[in-house]
Amino acid sequence: MASPAIDIGIDTAARQEIAAGLSRVLADSYSVYLKTHNFHWNVTGPMFNSLHLMFEEHYTELATAVDEIAERIRALGEPAPGSYSAYQALTSVPEEEGQPEAVEMIKQLVRDHETVSRTAREVFPLAEKANDEPTADLLTQRMQIHEKTAWMLRSLLA
Template identity: 75%
Template structure:
């Protein structure tokens, strides 16, 4: 029997926030996987630049999934952790082909922006609950994804 969680957030709001964070976790993990895939498979004149850039991005995303999952756990919910769960929860499209480098950039811009929208969608419940730790996490994630989308977009000219 586990102890009751009493952190000043109602059970209902903890669950609502946790479900939103689970969607964010699924988006982040899916973006991690796609970025890692593109790192492995990119070709063309921009190979070295994109290979290194994608590596920096998937490394950052790998750290982010841990932060998001740990926040879900701190709120008392189980963190999703399977491909099947992520596939149900994510708003991103997987890529099974090997697109050209420019198409990789276009997809990653769209996906980075989609992750921002997912994070932003959780804010009403977070603000209602005065959940500053989650608000801080979301703000940081949005800032990183918006900046990354800008950098990727800039590569497209």
């Protein structure tokens, strides 16, 4: 049995374009989540305790965020990507396979949070053009959080 047509005031093409953009935001966000969790587990050195706790706060927030982004994609009527290969194809966040020093972890996460913010900012005009306020609100919240997180991490490097 087919689902009823979606009639939320956004045409199909716009919903698909917005969902495709949100899929990139989701992939970037999940990539930062995974990297942050890795760094939480593997950080060492004099800043261990503070970074270990901070990274936990960050990946916990990101875990909620990826769920919200995926649910918005679904509300737009599109499937949310959910595999490593899909994320790898969609993300702009480089993977870290090694165990960098704590300062390098911070530098990477600054760059990565800024990347997610830029990706969200690229999608924002699509939502705005379609009068998709829920997506615009979600993107605004994500940009605010990623930019604040990047600022806080960057402050550790001063």
